[in-house]
Each structure stands twice: as structure tokens, then as C-alpha cells.
Amino acid sequence: MTNGLRDVAIVGVGATPYYRRGESAPQTNTELAGKAILAACEDAGISVKDIDGFAYYSGAGAGYGETMDTATFMETLGIPEVTFSAALTSGGGGSAGAIGLARAAIVSGDAKVVVTVMALQQEKQRLGSVFAAAAPSPLNSFLQPSGLSGPGHLMSVMARRHMHMYGTTRDAFAEIAISSRQNALNRPKAMQRKPMTKEDYFNARMIAEPLCLFDFCLETEGAVAVITMAADRAKDTKQKPVPVVAVAHGGTKDWGRAFGWFGMPDETFASSGHAPIAKRLYAQSGLTASDIDVALLYDHFTPMVVMQLEDYGFCAKGEGGAFVESGAIRYDGGSIPVNTHGGQLSEAYIIGMTHIKEAVEQMRGTAINQVKDAEFALATGGPAALPVSGLILGRDA
Amino acid sequence: MSDVIAGTIPGELITITTDGATEPFWQAAKEGRLVALACGDCGHFRMPPTPFCPECQSTEKSWVELSGRATVYSFAVVHGFPGLPDITLVPAVVNLPDAGEARLVTNVIGIDPADAKIGMELTVDFVEIADGWKLPVFRAV
Numbered sequence: 001m002t003n004g005l006r007d008v009a010i011v012g013v014g015a016t017p018y019y020r021r022g023e024s025a026p027q028t029n030t031e032l033a034g035k036a037i038l039a040a041c042e043d044a045g046i047s048v049k050d051i052d053g054f055a056y057y058s059g060a061g062a063g064y065g066e067t068m069d070t071a072t073f074m075e076t077l078g079i080p081e082v083t084f085s086a087a088l089t090s091g092g093g094g095s096a097g098a099i100g101l102a103r104a105a106i107v108s109g110d111a112k113v114v115v116t117v118m119a120l121q122q123e124k125q126r127l128g129s130v131f132a133a134a135a136p137s138p139l140n141s142f143l144q145p146s147g148l149s150g151p152g153h154l155m156s157v158m159a160r161r162h163m164h165m166y167g168t169t170r171d172a173f174a175e176i177a178i179s180s181r182q183n184a185l186n187r188p189k190a191m192q193r194k195p196m197t198k199e200d201y202f203n204a205r206m207i208a209e210p211l212c213l214f215d216f217c218l219e220t221e222g223a224v225a226v227i228t229m230a231a232d233r234a235k236d237t238k239q240k241p242v243p244v245v246a247v248a249h250g251g252t253k254d255w256g257r258a259f260g261w262f263g264m265p266d267e268t269f270a271s272s273g274h275a276p277i278a279k280r281l282y283a284q285s286g287l288t289a290s291d292i293d294v295a296l297l298y299d300h301f302t303p304m305v306v307m308q309l310e311d312y313g314f315c316a317k318g319e320g321g322a323f324v325e326s327g328a329i330r331y332d333g334g335s336i337p338v339n340t341h342g343g344q345l346s347e348a349y350i351i352g353m354t355h356i357k358e359a360v361e362q363m364r365g366t367a368i369n370q371v372k373d374a375e376f377a378l379a380t381g382g383p384a385a386l387p388v389s390g391l392i393l394g395r396d397a
Numbered sequence: 398m399s400d401v402i403a404g405t406i407p408g409e410l411i412t413i414t415t416d417g418a419t420e421p422f423w424q425a426a427k428e429g430r431l432v433a434l435a436c437g438d439c440g441h442f443r444m445p446p447t448p449f450c451p452e453c454q455s456t457e458k459s460w461v462e463l464s465g466r467a468t469v470y471s472f473a474v475v476h477g478f479p480g481l482p483d484i485t486l487v488p489a490v491v492n493l494p495d496a497g498e499a500r501l502v503t504n505v506i507g508i509d510p511a512d513a514k515i516g517m518e519l520t521v522d523f524v525e526i527a528d529g530w531k532l533p534v535f536r537a538v
Contacts, residue, residue, distance in 0.1 A: 129479045136414055138445075141414055142444070145504075146486070146502050146504050147406050147475050147504065148473065149479060160471045160473065161471040161515070164515045206476055209473060261445065262500055263498070
């Protein structure tokens with residue numbers, strides 16, 4: 001039994017308010033990101049001038065088509081010197097893994113105080129039609145003409161295969177939407193705070209069958225920042241440090257570009273691509289799924305929560321539907337509470353960052369929907385083109 | 398069950414681009430032939446076409462003309478497309494029985510979307526799209 005990595009810790013988290021699509025203007029991406037970074041510094045009790053590293057994901061993109069730029073942040077926030085600035089490739093799959101990039105900077109000695117930030121505005125390009133808007137590249141010319149115009153449309157094809165292979169029904173997807181909404185009801189910042197009934201779910205507009213409106217995450221705006229430091233230095237910060245117990249990004253060729261190519265073999269087609277990440281996280285930490293007390297699973301679309309529950313070993317492959325329908329993921333009485341913050345389905349979608357924020361709050365013991373005596377929190381990046389990623393946070397010993 | 402028949406996005410709105418690896422696929426489609434890329438050295442099929450064979454890293458290419466038969470591996474029934482709120486599409490991922498493990502992402506057309514099924518047998522057809530190209534799509538056998 002190992003104790004996990006524990007050589008770095010998250011010392012600060014900060015967020016802007018969350019906004020509906022188009023409503024964070026006239027603030028800019030840089031302004032939103034800057035507010036989140038300053039809030040994270042305030043939370044940690046450090047000066048923004050202490051930041052010397054930036055570890056992004058999504059290629060340092062800010063949402064869809066916008067970018068985040070280290071030099072611009074230095075100029076406007078007054079950060080004197082940066083010794084590390086890098087990003088994980090691809091998209092939201094890397095959110096949790098960006099903390100591993102921060103760790104790489106710290107453990108290598110390249111940087112001491114590393115910020116991971118994501119800002120998202122959707123005025124120019126909304127998530128929901130992101131694939132229809134892009135000019136088709138030669139590779140995308142084999143995808144885009146089909147009319148699968150957004151990520152949820154693409155994932156509906158995977159959801160249907162899961163239903164076909166394992167007998168999963170829409171009731172499972174409904175339970176994920178309803179459970180997430182239930183967790184958002186008491187959260188002041190949540191964008192959706194009206195209870196959802198099963199009837200509401202089944203009356204919702206079908207967007208890409210088998211998925212309906214409530215299987216899709218929210219199209220929101222805002223920014224979240226997280227500050228990572230070496231564990232020994234973290235003890236001097238304002239909050240109880242939250243140690244990084246395990247973190248990994250990557251994936252295997254058979255998942256590859258995922259719903260960008262649909263060439264996955266039968267065994268992995270209806271999956272989240274996270275099985276290799278789960279294996280590495282559990283090997284790093286000496287933990288198994290049964291040790292995880294709260295799971296913050298990237299929920300861009302409800303079926304991908306089912307498939308992550310399977311890939312992280314909370315239930316057997318193919319049994320995710322029955323597992324969630326048993327009430328297992330409920331905050332109130334479930335064996336593995338999932339997305340206690342309401343997730344991207346009901347709180348806000350900031351491309352995975354809200355999951356990390358909630359994992360930190362759970363491990364500090366300050367979460368609004370605190371899981372009692374929680375010792376380990378899992379946060380994941382989005383099932384999407386590689387890299388995908390995962391992160392296990394622990395409680396300060 | 399309904400009187401909706403699945404089609405494609407209007408052809409004039411469908412654009413494609415090509416590169417050295419992909420262009421022969423589209424040139425064949427323009428002539429009404431469905432082809433898939435096999436490695437010129439080891440014969441391994443790969444779609445979409447990419448520069449190297451993932452099995453042996455060869456850049457030798459062999460374009461194989463297919464029977465045009467396919468089987469639905471999975472599909473969606475999509476309601477609406479940006480700018481076309483009333484359109485109904487059946488985008489599908491299909492297996493190609495004479496192209497190894499290679500798949501195509503395409504549309505099943507000419508059916509009531511309620512009749513679409515995994516395992517459904519299909520045959521290729523071609524629709525005209527922008528810039529004089531043709532897009533392979535599939536109909537139920």
C-alpha cells in the first residue's frame with residue numbers, strides 16, 4: 001500500500017460568478033481569468049506576484065476559439081517572472097491532468113507556484129454547434145457532413161451502442177440528470193436550481209436520440225483557477241492544503257480521437273476512454289474504487305458518467321445503468337456520491353474546472369454538500385479525444 | 398410511425414476539403430465508387446485515410462474498391478442542424494464488410510428514422526455536395 005504522490009498540494013481555488021451564454025460580456029476572457037486567478041490567490045493567502053508557473057489544458061484555449069496567454073496575464077496582473085508555461089494538448093479531456101502538468105513543473109524544480117486556469121465565453125462560438133462551425137479539415141470531412149454538429153450529437157452514437165450492448169436505458173441517463181439537479185438545488189451559484197422530475201426529463205426535447213436536452217450540459221460562462229504548490233511549502237498557506245494523491249493524463253490508441261473518428265474497437269467503443277487512466281491512478285495511489293468517497297466525473301453528457309463509473313471500477317463494465325438506477329450516485333444515501341456540486345449538467349460548465357474546485361472543497365471539509373469524513377476525491381477530465389485525465393485528491397494528514 | 402424520411406444536410410451546404418491522403422476517396426466517390434484505403438505493404442485497412450499505416454508505418458497506399466455494402470454499428474436520430482431547425486437526420490457509424498475493421502461515419506437516408514436499427518444492412522448511394530464533389534451515403538437494402 002503506497003501513500004500516493006503527496007509531493008504537491010492544491011492551496012487555492014477561485015472562481016468568477018457563473019453566467020448564461022453571452023451574459024459575461026463586456027468582461028473579456030482575460031478579465032474573467034484574471035478575476036479567478038486573483039480569487040485563487042486570495043483563497044491561498046498568497047500574492048499574485050508569487051505565481052511563477054502556468055499549467056493549462058485544452059492547448060491554452062479559452063473555450064472555443066479564444067486563447068489564454070501567459071504574457072498577457074503577466075502584463076495585466078503584474079506577475080514579475082514566469083519559469084514555466086505549458087499546456088496539455090487537445091481539449092477538456094485534460095482538465096484534471098493539468099494539475100499533473102503543474103506537478104511536473106514543481107517536482108522538476110522549474111516553478112514553485114503554478115496556476116491552472118480556464119475561462120469560457122460562448123458569445124462567438126457556442127459549444128453546442130462547435131463541430132458544425134469549424135471549417136472541415138480533410139479529416140473532419142469524414143465526420144462533419146453527417147450532421148453530428150456538436151459533441152453531444154457525437155456521443156449520442158456511443159450512448160446508443162452502450163444501450164445496445166448492455167441493455168442500458170434512458171432511465172439511467174435520467175437518474176444522472178436528476179441526481180445532479182438535486183445536488184445543485186442548495187447552491188447559490190448554480191445555474192439550474194429548479195427540481196427536475198422524471199416526467200420533466202422524459203418530456204424534454206430530443207436533440208440527438210437517444211439524448212434529450214437534459215442529457216446535455218449547460219452552456220455557461222465564467223472562469224475557475226487552481227493554485228498548486230510543493231507540499232512542504234503548502235503548509236504555510238492560509239487554507240488546509242489538499243494533497244495530490246494521484247494524477248495522470250494520456251490514453252491508448254484504441255480510444256484515440258474517440259468520437260472524432262469512431263474507429264474504436266468494440267470493447268472500447270461504448271466507454272469513456274478512461275480505463276487506462278484509472279489503472280494508473282490506482283497504481284500511483286494504492287487505492288481502488290472502493291476507497292474513493294466522492295467522484296467528480298466530467299459530465300458534459302449523461303451517458304459519459306455511466307461509462308466513467310464503469311471505467312473507474314465503481315461497477316462492472318456494462319452495469320453502469322443498473323448501478324446509477326439503484327441510487328448509488330446520490331449525495332443522499334448513495335455508495336459513491338457523484339457530482340455533489342451539481343456538475344456541468346446543473347451548476348455550471350467551465351470545461352471541467354468546477355469538478356476540481358469541488359474536489360478541493362470536499363477534501364478541505366468545506367463543501368456545501370460535504371460528504372462526511374471523505375478522505376479521497378476523484379476528479380476527471382472529459383471523455384474526448386486524447387489526452388483524457390484523472391486526479392485523486394486526499395485529505396491533509 | 399411518422400411521415401419523416403431521413404435525408405442529408407442539403408448538398409449545397411456540405412463542403413469538404415482534401416489532402417494527399419484523402420483525395421482519392423473523394424475522387425472515387427465523384428465517379429460513384431466507394432473505396433477504402435488499405436496499406437500497400439501489409440493490407441491493413443484504415444479510414445479515414447491517414448499518411449501512415451498504423452500497423453507497419455508504411456506510406457504505400459492501395460485503394461480498394463468496395464462492394465458498397467455496410468452494416469449499421471451505431472447511429473443517432475438528430476433533430477435540427479444549425480440554420481435548419483426542422484431537419485431530421487440519421488447519422489450512422491457503419492462497418493464495411495469488405496474493409497476489415499475500418500468504419501465510415503455517414504448518413505442512412507430514405508428511411509423512417511424510427512425504423513433505424515443497429516445491425517441494419519445497407520448499400521451505398523451518392524449525393525451531390527458543394528464544389529462538384531459527391532458524398533457516399535447509405536440506404537437500407
